[in-house]
Amino acid sequence: MGNSNHSDTATATATMSPDLAALTGDYTIDPAHTTLGFTARHAMVTNVKGEFREFSGTLHLDGTDPSKSTASIDVVMDSIDTGNADRDDHLRSADFFDTQKYPTMTFRSTRAEALGGDDYRITGDLTIRGVTKPVTIDLEFNGAARDPFGNERVGFEGKAEILRSDWGLTWNAALETGGVLVSDKIKLNFDISAIRNA
Numbered sequence: 081m082g083n084s085n086h087s088d089t090a091t092a093t094a095t096m097s098p099d100l101a102a103l104t105g106d107y108t109i110d111p112a113h114t115t116l117g118f119t120a121r122h123a124m125v126t127n128v129k130g131e132f133r134e135f136s137g138t139l140h141l142d143g144t145d146p147s148k149s150t151a152s153i154d155v156v157m158d159s160i161d162t163g164n165a166d167r168d169d170h171l172r173s174a175d176f177f178d179t180q181k182y183p184t185m186t187f188r189s190t191r192a193e194a195l196g197g198d199d200y201r202i203t204g205d206l207t208i209r210g211v212t213k214p215v216t217i218d219l220e221f222n223g224a225a226r227d228p229f230g231n232e233r234v235g236f237e238g239k240a241e242i243l244r245s246d247w248g249l250t251w252n253a254a255l256e257t258g259g260v261l262v263s264d265k266i267k268l269n270f271d272i273s274a275i276r277n278a
Contacts, residue, residue, distance in 0.1 A: 100143030107274035109137035121263035130162035146194040175251040238270035
């Protein structure tokens, strides 16, 4: 019994997150292991999911004072992918993102808060189609690890909800049964892996 408890304790200790202060530094988001996704209600009954395939970003983590942490992300709007070429072309058009005129969506953090445990909240300016509005993202810290190539990585999962109409994204179509084709509320979801800068 004593041995079993001891090994449990040893395992728990080995998998605990490292001291946050040790994670302080600058990181580059790894697009190959990061997902920037979204979900919209379609025709009132189903969810359409998509993601952006091309983006770049940086994080500055301050483990001693998380409020001093910052994030910056630039997204290539033409890289939108919902699994349907016609729909993606429509989303790139002037009805929605007008990617020829506004090729990039940006996020620049303005505030970071530690909520306790592994939970954080980051607020920032989201710019879509030249319109900038604040958005708040709830983040969960997934931990830190050194990968087989010697990179120090940190991981976060995040989510937010926005109303696309706040950014002037108002295109819609009425349904014969009532309601609209595309929801105003959009759920954003992030799975972020970032590598510490050498």
